[in-house]
Amino acid sequence: MENATGQARGEAIVEIDRLQVEYRPKGLRQAAKMALRGISLSVHRGEVFGFLGPNGAGKTTTMQVLLGFTPPTGGTARLFGVDVRKPIARQRIGYLPELTYYYKFLTAEELLRFYACLFGLSRAEADRRIDGLLRLVELEGVRKKAIRHFSKGMQQRIGLAQALINDPEVLLLDEPTSGLDPLGRMKVRQIIQRLKQEGKTVFFSSHELGEVETVCDHVAILMDGMVKAQGTVGELTANHGQSLEQAFLKIIGYAPREVA
């Protein structure tokens, strides 16, 4: 498969085909809500794929479907060719949620060991990976400290470490730099760059357009549960505006009003 610039794309790792998600109403007066309206996209091996869209566009719902939290009401979603509803589809992925949802009573090392166990890693392999990851996210010195004592940035970094515990081929990152200070953002961005250099596939949603422009190969822009545009950053800026921000605003149909 080739993109518009003629570059060959690798094997499709994430395949989403006419995916629909409809939330059923909880009460009689509520209407059903279409969160995703038949989106199709694919993420190929070694790509860093940015998933953009305003709040409520359907980014998180797409992530939820890929992780098996939400069942699709139409279409299909596959990871490595396996239906996302099967737990085995998650054997080779790493997931970093937007906020830090970890067992606060565990220490950093215990948390990573627990997740390593869920992936069936041997003790020796788990030890090796825990040491390497704590070094990577610069938390070696606090490995025996309970996570409840960590700052938000440290919690986000331990989150990144747990997402990498199985040496995943694909990383799903849900707004990985959300709420971090500039230093924390830079560190996370450096780690993503490093993963990109290692040939990992990264699929991440973000509001930080500058960050997307810096690290992403491909971008999809989502609006009202539909993919409005997708392509390389170069293609989007060439077709819709001078910068990614301009292209994004144009694609989502934002028209700024003059302030009186």
Place this chain on the structure above:
Amino acid sequence: MSKVLAIAMVGIKELVRRKDFYVLFILTALITLLLGSINFFNEDHIARYLKEVCLLLIWVAMLVMAVVTAARQLPSELEGKTIFPLLAKPVSRVEVLLGKFAGCWLACGLALLVFYLFFAVLSASREQTLPLASYVQAFWLHWVMLAIVTAMTLWGSLLLSAPSSNATIVLIISIGILLVGQHLNKVAVQLSGLTGVVTAAVYYAIPHLEFYDMRSVIIHNWGTQPWGIIALATLYGACYTAVLLLGGWLAFRRKVLNP
């Protein structure tokens, strides 16, 4: 299996670090020691009285501990959203449910063991005898009963959103079964029509937790019960636990999770 055990171990670590058990144990030990130190009955009966009070406290403490612990397992995962990084791993929902059950049950087993050891020491110091086999049987049946209660609470936690409501309802059901469960069939015979049929149906449907209560056997030193009966009671408890866990899985399987 290793995934279920890993989830169970996290549950046990949480319980140990939350220190609920220590509070219950210290309270039970204090009340028992206090009552034991006051000799307001004649010496012949004090040992029996002490055993009765101590066992009652252990039963109440363990029932509260099992229900309260199991009631918050899945709701706290959902509320704290720790369920999302967990389910993002190659772990199925049935493994999560079994892990939570195993964690609660094992933790309750550890706590129960400490309680029974305390009881054995206290009882032996008064009576100068240690009927170990009876204590082992009583401990085992008590633990099997806690498996049924834990499974019931986990299922309830998936149907009722508030852990406190679930805990209250399960405690009422459990205490109700313990107190009146064995008499329901006699009541059913005396009732006519649909009410009698319903009461009889309830009698046969409920897990008879009173089967697992060996307090009288220990208090009155009635000796060891036939091991075949213990095995049958274990099988009965395992069947009920499996059915309750199946109910929990059916409720959890289709539950929509929204981060």
